[in-house]
Amino acid sequence: MFSTDFIDSLNPWLVAVGLNAILLAIVYFAPKKLLTPAGVVHAWVLGVIVWGSLRWPGYAVVGFYFLAGSAVTRIGMAEKEAAGIGEKREGARGPENVWGSALTGTLCALGVLAVRWWHPEGAIAQTLV
Template sequence: MRRLLALLGTASALVPPPRQLLRRPYQIQPAQMTPELQTALTLNTGLATIGTLAGQKQLTPTGLVHAWALGVILWSSFVGWRGYSLCVLYLVVGSAATKIKQKQKEAQGIAEGRGGARGPENVWGSAATAAMCALYGFRKPSLRPLLAVAYVSSLATKLSDTLASEVGKAYGKTCYLSTTLKRVPPGTEGAVSLEGTLAGFAGSVVAAAYAVAVGLTPRQAMAPVIIAAFVATTCESWLGAGAQGRVPWLTNEAL
């Protein structure tokens, strides 16, 4: 008991008296916001507002919210405006590709749903890996050069996959199942065509070249990025042909 009273007395001596608290009020200091985060919030909020007022159709309302969050992550991370603009490049080119012969695709039942408008599942299906690379750069600054190459490779893969799919469905004269090489109708999961493959390769080259042009990755990274995109899209075709439809959660976005 004596020890307890002694501890209480010591604690009370450390607490300022009420009058002193009134004279010198204590305030909770808000967390400081970095200039990059301030810019990211301002820019993405402004773009989302302008897009909403202009009636943009590339994203669903919920998709726009998730794209806003993605944009804030990318701009405020080590990839900055360079990585952000590469993601915007994918969105613009990918959205344009979905519009190619859209009426024909709709008539065949192989067009993207919602008229090609991207929802949350499309946003993160396209850029979750890129976002993780950007976020991991906060934790491991020493790995940023390697993470930048991984970041570009992920978006180059997605652009390559989108162009291969959309151009193949629109212009592919002969489509083959990637696992058996049997002829299948355009739009079949896991199907590949010469036209789509060439378009996909071109997309990966564009993404890799743009990253070099803006200084996100060095020129020596172009070949690894293009090879990574080709290998990844090939694996995606194999998985689409062999597992998609059999595994319930294995959707296009998951792949």
């Protein structure tokens, strides 16, 4: 079984910065563009906030949502473009897409972080981790 003890023992903010830098460098240089250059920057900020506050479970949910949304966008893209209703930028996500999809989740993640900081030993903080 996979153990997260090692990852959990590291500073989550340093993990967030490093992990997002690596993953978004791959996304940036990939031949199929999933994000615009500005979208990469905004996704990095989002990823750092989510990993730093919710750790890997929250990050996995956001990552799955992004990949599934990108795949769905590409379904029938040729037909949509021919009809004049296709996604702009060939489906590459910009900052408006990043925050439009994830702003509520990010605010919730920041709320969890605030509760942990203000009440680190309280019952509420323990139920949120």
